[in-house]
Amino acid sequence: MGKKCIIGTLLILLAGCKYQPNGKEILAKIKSHYDQKPTAGLHVSYQQVGFNPYQSYDYEHPDSLRSMHMVNLDGQRFFAERRAWFPGGFEFGLKEFQQDSVGYQYDLKGIVLGKRVIKQPKERIEEVREELTELVDFRFSQKFLSQEDRVSVDTLDFRKNLTTLIQITDEQDTLKVTYQIEPVALQSISFNGSEEEWLFNNINGGSYMDGIQHFKNGSLKGLYTLEQVKQINSIAQEHFYIPEEYSMYQPEKKQPSVEKIGPDLYLVKSLPADRNVLFTTDPNGITVFGAPISDRLSQLVIDLITTRFPEEQIHAVYVTHAHSDHIGGLPAYAKLGATILADAYSILAIKAYPKFGDTIDSFVFKEVVNESVIGDAQFFVVDNSHSKGQSFVYFRANEVMYQGDFFEIPADNTFPHYVPNATREFMEFIATRNLSVKRIVAHHRNDFITMDLLQMYYDSKK
Template sequence: MKLSLGRFFLTVAVAISGMALFTITTATASAGEVEDFVAKLKAHYQKMPPLKVFSMTHNYLYLGGNGAYRSWDYQAPNRYTAFKVTEFDLEKKHYVENVIHNYAGGRRFDETHFQNDTDSFRYAKNGLPHGRRLVRQSVDDFESFKNIIMVNIDFFAVKPLLEESNTSGTIKFHRNKMSGKTTLIHKPATDKVVEYVFSDNPLRLLSINNKSMRRIYFYDDYQTTNGFSFARSIVQYYNGATTPTFIKRIESLDILEEIDPAKLQIPQGYGPIIPINDGILVSKEIAPDLYLVTDSSALRNVLFKVNGDEIAVFGAPVNTELAEQTIKLILGQFPKKKIASVYVTHPHSDHIAGLPAYAKRGIMIRADAYSIAGIKAYPRFIADIATFKFQVIEHNQMIDGIHFYVLENTHSKRQSFVHFKDSGIIYQADFLDVAFDNTMAKELPSYSKTFIDFVRNRKLKFSRIVGHHRNNNVSLDVMNITDEANM
């Protein structure tokens, strides 16, 4: 199933023109008018077949938020897309969803997550990012997940309005006869205001403005399939953005008798469960004067190298809190030494977000010129960027016996890695993503091939690749098998 970008962007143009909907001044209406219109809505939506167990196939195009700093070039953001098939049983509170994420450079995650009566798990179908291991999820998350999905289905999205018992006390009404639109402003609580706009003929939901959450939804391209009349196109704006955050399209909506019970179970051959991230960092010497910093989950891995009285850190994820913990651990272990530098591989947000903890201590930031430009332009750093000190890393440069290599690749316009030649260790971030249990991925992004080919052509000798994500002990054999499995 391919994403219809042309159809999506046509919808965006319609949605943007509709932004003026939210400048309407609400006129006072009688309680009878409000109740009559709500009754009309109830009669309209009651015509829909009951939807208790169903399947929905839908596409997502993500354009907002932190997209620029997860893109190949932060100056020209690429778009993340996803294809999802979701099955819900609203009475039993069961669900299963298969989602295929498509990222920059051909990176592709194919995951399934589900919830049955007692358990909720997530697992990878193509080997990434979890291998054969399982991620335990909370069964208490069903309602929040349901709400995320249901807001995309117009006749579910209006349910809070239709289920309101005090219509005259909580709903304000305005009808614009010239435009043929009716606005209902629902205030079910002091801190919650939601504005609904409907077309009068035909009677359809056009938009929802959840003012409390600062989210706006536009609904369009109504079609009738399998007895359901619903909006296939949903454009979402978050946090006051003037460009869409998500553009979504529902391809199909089908009634099911039940969810296949096999889909609500862990597939054969999967396990064990990934340990819960305990947040406790530990350091382990993996070569003379070279230390690995990680926790029980190994979601993020940082290295540091002791050189006389100075320490060089490699990696600054994923927020200042984690960076502060890392610094505290290092200095607690070596209280008489100082951290002189911190190195980052590329300007993606999850790799640079910890830098302020180092910058405020006057610690030198090492990165290639492109990454430094990205760091300087990162919106969250603007206020304090004058305090950041940088050292530009060149391709094939050696500092204190450590070799730095900067490669053009399809994941980030520039991405570098380091080779500790004397230790036989490579530290890299997103070039090579191998699951913690060494499960072979079914697809290898082009940038992984770029990295592997470079390592081979330069005949870099190593016994261990420390990945920033998850697997911090990738052997030469595993790298070779990963490459061969995708030839």
């Protein structure tokens, strides 16, 4: 009897040295373990903590970005409530549900959709199913092992009490799933092609795996804590309703376009992801305000500007702060040779943004300081809790303000249910500035907010 076998005997109580189960038997054992788990309706509540330096207050000290989810799924229906918190005291909340292939979503905090309800595509339920399959060990295992003919044993290590099963999903990707053999427990899922890995750390109440870590390209993207996983027979009908004060809203599919909103001031509207971008014309050419999401979106904006002003050069682009969704479209402008305008902190953050890689060497920056003026634009840098550096711009001749993430007023002009800290800080800041403002264009969604409306919202929540 070898040393290996003695340890193996200690670990695997069922397997004596004379007989060790083979791969096929181990696979059958794991399958039968998960066959005993619930397959019908599920209630799952979980907390997610994400780490994204470029949605944090300070990219050098990333925040723990928390969200909470409660999901109920039965047959062809689901409902979910979700909440997410971002720096500056922003709290987002939504409820979504679907039955008879019709889905709806509304805003529990009134900060994105206001009092409007939007319809969701009927495929949404598949995404929700997928979400639970990713997080609940037995749902994942049931699905994975149901494709038995495509699953094979890759490694079997009785000493470590582990087995790794493998499935070739396509040419690019291989799925490797590791289980503890005795007692059966899911340990990890890894996708070799896409460099993603999910680790399952402890058994919660003996019935499901918890303490889930999600890695991408070796770095920790999220931590999941499953607070409750419970079998349900069906979802109570009372969850499938829309509160009275909400009304249906059908977003119009409009093509992005340019609208002149003042002398030398233009709004690029109906952009994807509900973003608003402004630009001004001056003797040197064009300055763009806002570079959201991606180069693809920037290219859309650049094409619209070029069609309208074929002779003019875009010589500068301004961003309010260095969050990923606000700076993602900068490289397209850097390529044109445009100077990037931002506050000192945001410039440092942009320079360190990993996604810009080597292209960052071609970026030219000009720092905006509080109250500095370039052409008609005056910049104000506000000390606030959303982002360490964050500014807004005021077009003096036009009496137009452009801001992002200091406050939100949904496009139906109803008020969010609360005032975020960042909004208070912004309101205290502008109270001492006496700016005459006819129109505020928000980077997100609402492109026409009056100062009176903003003040009314702020006062109503004091």
